[in-house]
Amino acid sequence: xxxxxxxxxxxxxxxxxxxxxxxxxxxxxxxxxxxxxxxxxxxxxxxxxxxxxxxxxxxxxxxxxxxxxxxxxxxxxxxxxxxxxxxxxxxxxxxxxxxxxxxxxxxxxxxxxxxxxxxxxxxxxxxxxxxxxxxxxxxxxxxxxxxxxxxxxxxxxxxxxxxxxxxxxxxxxxxxxxxxxxxxxxxxxxxxxxxxxxxxxxxxxxxxxxxxxxxxxxxxxxxxxxxxxxxxxxxxxxxxxxxxxxxxxxxxxxxxxxxxxxxxxxxxxxxxxxxxxxxxxxxxxxxxxxxxxxxxxxxxxxxxxxxxxxxxxxxxxxxxxxxxxxxxxxxxxxxxxxxxxxxxxxxxxxxxxxxxxxxxxxxxxxxxxxxxxxxxxxxxxxxxxxxxxxxxxxxxxxxxxxxxxxxxxxxxxxxxxxxxxxxxxxxxxxxxxxxxxxxxxxxxxxxxxxxxxxxxxxxxxxxxxxxxxxxxxxxxxxxxxxxxxxxxxxxxxxxxxxxxxxxxxxxxxxxxxxxxxxxxxx
Amino acid sequence: xxxxxxxxxxxxxxxxxxxxxxxxxxxxxxxxxxxxxxxxxxxxxxxxxxxxxxxxxxxxxxxxxxxxxxxxxxxxxxxxxxxxxxxxxxxxxxxxxxxxxxxxxxxxxxxxxxxxxxxxxxxxxxxxxxxxxxxxxxxxxxxxxxxxxxxxxxxxxxxxxxxxxxxxxxxxxxxxxxxxxxxxxxxxxxxxxxxxxxxxxxxxxxxxxxxxxxxxxxxxxxxxxxxxxxxxxxxxxxxxxxxxxxxxxxxxxxxxxxxxxxxxxxxxxxxxxxxxxxxxxxxxxxxxxxxxxxxxxxxxxxxxxxxxxxxxxxxxxxxxxxxxxxxxxxxxxxxxxxxxxxxxxxxxxxxxxxxxxxxxxxxxxxxxxxxxxxxxxxxxxxxxxxxxxxxxxxxxxxxxxxxxxxxxxxxxxxxxxxxxxxxxx
Numbered sequence: 001x002x003x004x005x006x007x008x009x010x011x012x013x014x015x016x017x018x019x020x021x022x023x024x025x026x027x028x029x030x031x032x033x034x035x036x037x038x039x040x041x042x043x044x045x046x047x048x049x050x051x052x053x054x055x056x057x058x059x060x061x062x063x064x065x066x067x068x069x070x071x072x073x074x075x076x077x078x079x080x081x082x083x084x085x086x087x088x089x090x091x092x093x094x095x096x097x098x099x100x101x102x103x104x105x106x107x108x109x110x111x112x113x114x115x116x117x118x119x120x121x122x123x124x125x126x127x128x129x130x131x132x133x134x135x136x137x138x139x140x141x142x143x144x145x146x147x148x149x150x151x152x153x154x155x156x157x158x159x160x161x162x163x164x165x166x167x168x169x170x171x172x173x174x175x176x177x178x179x180x181x182x183x184x185x186x187x188x189x190x191x192x193x194x195x196x197x198x199x200x201x202x203x204x205x206x207x208x209x210x211x212x213x214x215x216x217x218x219x220x221x222x223x224x225x226x227x228x229x230x231x232x233x234x235x236x237x238x239x240x241x242x243x244x245x246x247x248x249x250x251x252x253x254x255x256x257x258x259x260x261x262x263x264x265x266x267x268x269x270x271x272x273x274x275x276x277x278x279x280x281x282x283x284x285x286x287x288x289x290x291x292x293x294x295x296x297x298x299x300x301x302x303x304x305x306x307x308x309x310x311x312x313x314x315x316x317x318x319x320x321x322x323x324x325x326x327x328x329x330x331x332x333x334x335x336x337x338x339x340x341x342x343x344x345x346x347x348x349x350x351x352x353x354x355x356x357x358x359x360x361x362x363x364x365x366x367x368x369x370x371x372x373x374x375x376x377x378x379x380x381x382x383x384x385x386x387x388x389x390x391x392x393x394x395x396x397x398x399x400x401x402x403x404x405x406x407x408x409x410x411x412x413x414x415x416x417x418x419x420x421x422x423x424x425x426x427x428x429x430x431x432x433x434x435x436x437x438x439x440x441x442x443x444x445x446x447x448x449x450x451x452x453x454x455x456x457x458x459x460x461x462x463x464x465x466x467x468x469x470x471x472x473x474x475x476x477x478x479x480x481x482x483x484x485x486x487x488x489x490x491x492x493x494x495x496x497x498x499x500x501x502x503x504x505x506x507x508x509x510x511x512x513x514x515x516x517x518x519x520x521x522x
Numbered sequence: 523x524x525x526x527x528x529x530x531x532x533x534x535x536x537x538x539x540x541x542x543x544x545x546x547x548x549x550x551x552x553x554x555x556x557x558x559x560x561x562x563x564x565x566x567x568x569x570x571x572x573x574x575x576x577x578x579x580x581x582x583x584x585x586x587x588x589x590x591x592x593x594x595x596x597x598x599x600x601x602x603x604x605x606x607x608x609x610x611x612x613x614x615x616x617x618x619x620x621x622x623x624x625x626x627x628x629x630x631x632x633x634x635x636x637x638x639x640x641x642x643x644x645x646x647x648x649x650x651x652x653x654x655x656x657x658x659x660x661x662x663x664x665x666x667x668x669x670x671x672x673x674x675x676x677x678x679x680x681x682x683x684x685x686x687x688x689x690x691x692x693x694x695x696x697x698x699x700x701x702x703x704x705x706x707x708x709x710x711x712x713x714x715x716x717x718x719x720x721x722x723x724x725x726x727x728x729x730x731x732x733x734x735x736x737x738x739x740x741x742x743x744x745x746x747x748x749x750x751x752x753x754x755x756x757x758x759x760x761x762x763x764x765x766x767x768x769x770x771x772x773x774x775x776x777x778x779x780x781x782x783x784x785x786x787x788x789x790x791x792x793x794x795x796x797x798x799x800x801x802x803x804x805x806x807x808x809x810x811x812x813x814x815x816x817x818x819x820x821x822x823x824x825x826x827x828x829x830x831x832x833x834x835x836x837x838x839x840x841x842x843x844x845x846x847x848x849x850x851x852x853x854x855x856x857x858x859x860x861x862x863x864x865x866x867x868x869x870x871x872x873x874x875x876x877x878x879x880x881x882x883x884x885x886x887x888x889x890x891x892x893x894x895x896x897x898x899x900x901x902x903x904x905x906x907x908x909x910x911x912x913x914x915x916x917x918x919x920x921x922x923x924x925x926x927x928x929x930x931x932x933x934x935x936x937x938x939x940x941x942x943x944x945x946x947x
Binding site: 138139140141142143163184185187191195196198199208214215216218219220221222223224225226227228229230231233234235251253254274277278280281282319320321322323326327379380381382383408411412413446447448449450451452453454455459463466467468470471472473474475477478479480481482493500 | 618686694706707753756757760761791837919922924931943
């Protein structure tokens with residue numbers, strides 16, 4: 001289980017771009033301390049009645065275990081942690097939260113990298129780690145029905161004997177949960193060909209912020225009505241809590257070829273990537289690491305990447321054997337034509353695993369070469385890759401802040417790792433400045449501030465750089481439909497909460513934000 | 523204020539908002555509901571002006587692309603203004619190196635395909651109804667055989683510009699395939715039948731056009747056989763691009779598989795498919811008759827509109843669903859023809875326009891129960907006015923309350939295509 005990240009001095013914590021240890025959103029805007037305590041007490045009573053005796057955590061020391069997710073820079077101790085085992089228990093807790101105006105935050109394994117599961121000091125943390133049943137593997141339907149706490153890789157493990165697997169594969173897939181993936185619309189190395197979580201979750205039972213249980217989607221595609229499921233997936237827990245996921249199972253490919261290719265420079269590796277895509281090939285994955293990232297991976301996991309490489313590509317081809325053979329020949333040739341000096345084809349599963357180990361351990365490995373780092377998740381159009389990488393290099397040299405680059409080259413999703421030593425005065429601020437400048441680069445090239453990690457707490461402040469007030473207001477119409485009282489993971493995704501119109505018969509008094517003098521109603 | 527003066531005032535306001543406003547003709551009626559005015563804005567900004575003017579004059583608005591599927595869904599309660607997007611017909615930007623295309627919503631899907639095809643790419647969406655606009659395709663979530671491999675609009679739309687009923691312009695997503703910043707409004711808009719917002723611009727991810735394609739067909743006679751064939755192909759290593767079931771009214775069936783890839787690869791996989799499917803399997807370079815065409819298009823164009831059904835189920839439910847539909851139709855004394863993606867669990871079926879309404883209702887009720895039992899649904903997409911009046915077209919919709927709340931937020935005055943969608947939305 002992730003979630004216990006030790007002290008803030010731990011080597012290699014993943015830091016946010018903000019210096020606030022406690023974001024302002026994490027404390028309640030409404031009510032007096034006494035009211036809040038009463039409300040929490042009321043929800044606690046309901047939870048105690050609805051959940052098993054060991055399903056509540058109230059001890060302050062134990063509560064601190066849950067104070068952060070994978071983005072350990074932000075820490076808030078929740079007022080109460082509940083560990084429900086069933087949809088009904090989740091619904092009971094959420095209903096109580098709704099009745100008493102208490103915010104709640106859902107959390108799976110706590111591996112998220114944007115502070116999406118950061119608790120609220122005045123709220124309940126609903127942890128799904130006891131909802132770990134794989135209810136059905138329906139090979140004939142190419143679906144599995146799982147609970148939200150199920151570990152991503154366990155879905156594949158359960159489906160493999162039937163000849164199937166679950167395609168979305170975030171680097172943390174050995175510990176991250178399907179529910180967390182659903183909330184974040186998680187990606188992974190193979191989404192270039194297979195898509196993201198949103199392409200693979202076909203149905204869910206959602207506990208709405210009112211505590212109702214609704215079925216969205218199902219075993220069959222194209223459920224009539226609005227595609228609420230499509231909006232819920234990736235909404236970062238702000239529209240309710242998913243307690244079941246119906247996921248797509250993909251046929252295990254007949255053939256997989258994993259190729260490690262060494263280049264002198266990221267420019268060459270980038271040109272090879274573009275050439276492969278232009279040739280009409282859609283590899284399962286094309287990953288790039290630069291020299292600094294390779295150095296870190298070597299130090300950590302001894303993955304034996306090519307000596308002297310300025311960049312490596314990890315290219316994976318999969319599918320029908322006859323097609324893979326043909327694609328492999330083309331990829332091999334295109335890499336050679338674009339300056340590769342070494343190519344290694346994994347000859348067995350062990351070699352394949354070693355190639356991937358270097359890539360998938362890259363974030364953690366950076367801890368070996370730097371005490372602290374910030375990981376970014378910006379996206380750019382693939383064709384802008386050489387230009388943006390050069391701009392990042394310029395930023396790095398002009399600021400003296402080292403940046404290691406690990407990224408999904410095939411889809412332009414960058415993971416610059418901005419290195420610094422938090423012990424040195426001003427180093428953190430300098431790193432944050434570089435980090436923010438990289439996001440601006442992504443936006444100015446028509447990209448996105450986040451490709452797979454989510455906005456969460458960390459990047460909410462950047463949303464206005466990418467979207468207009470009207471865009472954000474329109475998105476929040478959905479929020480208002482689902483959660484007019486703004487109690488489901490409030491303060492995440494959006495920099496400013498939208499005031500939701502009066503819901504007839506629902507609210508009799510002024511909006512709490514208005515009452516608290518924090519917002520005006522128009 | 524009399525109706526006439528209200529209309530005059532609205533026309534005047536619309537004309538100051540948009541250079542192309544006309545009085546509606548009978549041809550502009552929406553599924554039998556007469557329209558009063560037609561506005562054809564040329565840009566997102568003009569669309570916003572039109573919707574603001576419509577709001578100020580309390581007009582109901584039905585968005586229209588090329589009008590090819592305007593009778594799908596229920597007839598709107600009223601259609602004061604048809605907002606026609608056909609002047610927004612530009613394919614704005616094809617970034618071939620990034621495998622994306624940015625297009626205005628009124629563009630013909632075929633124009634988009636021509637543009638991206640010049641670079642050996644395609645927008646991997648079929649066009650079951652020829653002449654569709656991008657926006658119309660999104661609004662109805664139309665799909666065809668290719669959905670087995672690459673999915674539907676929800677899997678391809680990466681950015682969208684919309685205009686709300688109150689005239690506010692908003693964007694979601696962007697121009698990169700991988701992007702989780704903010705809510706995915708694109709998915710919410712797909713299949714919303716024009717009831718939430720007016721889409722004016724869309725960005726899609728593209729796929730490389732395969733260099734070779736091959737078809738393998740085999741006849742079948744029973745629902746069980748069709749289901750067994752689907753399971754065989756889906757569980758094999760063929761990586762099919764499409765898996766189609768075509769079951770004619772006379773009971774003759776054709777099962778078809780499409781394989782796409784490189785010439786050598788397709789050749790090998792085609793041979794494997796022929797072996798796998800056994801006696802009667804044949805390879806062909808061309809699609810079999812009716813491939814990708816909804817079964818109702820087979821009927822003669824004159825006479826009452828045939829009833830168009832969309833049936834979905836879990837893959838394993840295909841046999842029971844096909845069987846129940848055939849039995850229900852036989853029992854009700856009406857012929858049924860069926861065609862669709864066995865590999866995706868989505869079938870289209872048609873009953874003749876001359877079939878009595880109560881017979882159609884019986885078939886719908888019986889087959890819907892079996893679809894539901896197998897995790898799916900049955901929707902009456904289209905039909906004669908009498909049929910639509912006498913049949914529960916959308917059927918039961920889980921989470922309908924939540925959908926109503928979404929509608930209330932986006933269009934609280936119910937001015938966009940009111941009544942066309944599920945639950946009277």
